[in-house]
Amino acid sequence: xxxxxxxxxxxxxxxxxxxxxxxxxxxxxxxxxxxxxxxxxxxxxxxxxxxxxxxxxxxxxxxxxxxxxxxxxxxxxxxxxxxxxxxxxxxxxxxxxxxxxxxxxxxxxxxxxxxxxxxxxxxxxxxxxxxxxxxxxxxxxxxxxxxxxxxxxxxxxxxxxxxxxxxxxxxxxxxxxx
Numbered sequence: 001x002x003x004x005x006x007x008x009x010x011x012x013x014x015x016x017x018x019x020x021x022x023x024x025x026x027x028x029x030x031x032x033x034x035x036x037x038x039x040x041x042x043x044x045x046x047x048x049x050x051x052x053x054x055x056x057x058x059x060x061x062x063x064x065x066x067x068x069x070x071x072x073x074x075x076x077x078x079x080x081x082x083x084x085x086x087x088x089x090x091x092x093x094x095x096x097x098x099x100x101x102x103x104x105x106x107x108x109x110x111x112x113x114x115x116x117x118x119x120x121x122x123x124x125x126x127x128x129x130x131x132x133x134x135x136x137x138x139x140x141x142x143x144x145x146x147x148x149x150x151x152x153x154x155x156x157x158x159x160x161x162x163x164x165x166x167x168x169x170x171x172x173x174x175x176x177x178x
Contacts, residue, residue, distance in 0.1 A: 049086070049087070050084050050085070050086050051084065051085045051086070051087075052082070052083070052084050053083040053084065053085065053094075054083070055080055055083055056070060056080060056083050056094070056096045056107070058083075059083050059084075059085050059094045059096070060094070060109075062085070063085070063092055063094070063111055065109070065111065065157060067154040067155050067157060068135065068137070068154065068177055068178050069109060069152075069154050069157055069159045069177065070107070070177065071107075071161070071173040071174070071176045071177050072176040072177070072178070073172055073173055073176035074098060074105060074173060075100070075165065075169050075173075077100040077101075078098040078099065078100045078103075078105055079098060079099065079100070080096060080098050081097050081098060081099045081104075082095075082096070082097045083095070083096045083097075090112065090113055090114065091110050091111055091112045091113065092110075092111040093108065093109070093110050093111070094107075094108070094109040094111070095107070095108050095109075103163075103164060104163070105161060105162075105163040105165070105173075106161065106162040106163070107159070107160075107161050108159065108160045108161075108162070109157055109158075109159050110157065110158045110159075111156055111157050112156045112157075112158070113156070114156075128142075128143070129141070129142050130142075132171070132174065134174055134175050134177070135175070135177060135178040137152050137154060137177065138152060139151070139152045139174050140152065141170065141174075146164055147162055147163065147164050148162075148163060148164070148165065148167075148170055149161070149162050150170060150173075150174055152177075161173065161174075
């Protein structure tokens, strides 16, 4: 009974705090953490909404990106299912997801207004990070559980691919970025 009372009081405090913060224009939950199956990160600042795009080419054009950041090759069967962008005060983020059945390839592009303000961190479950050089770009390949993340930077853009492809397919995809 005591545990139930403590839980009830805690729930009231959390809800009251959220309502109060919201009344002052502060999104308590949006500022605390953003946690999905693929990523975990803390967010700050105001998100100016999610902007859907018809395709990745249109999203990149909308943000004047013409650097070589998009693979020209992806494995057969994958289609460009969703492309969205979000804007924060210090950056813009484009996420494109290509699916084939239950598998997916996620391409993320974070565009920094100030290149000295780059700050994406990736959690690694193994010590090995492979540095792979292709087409004048240094790529960093990390294995995280069943997924592989490939990360690289070009200009003001930090890019990454998250997928569960075989190494041969990953290298072919990376080599097609030019």
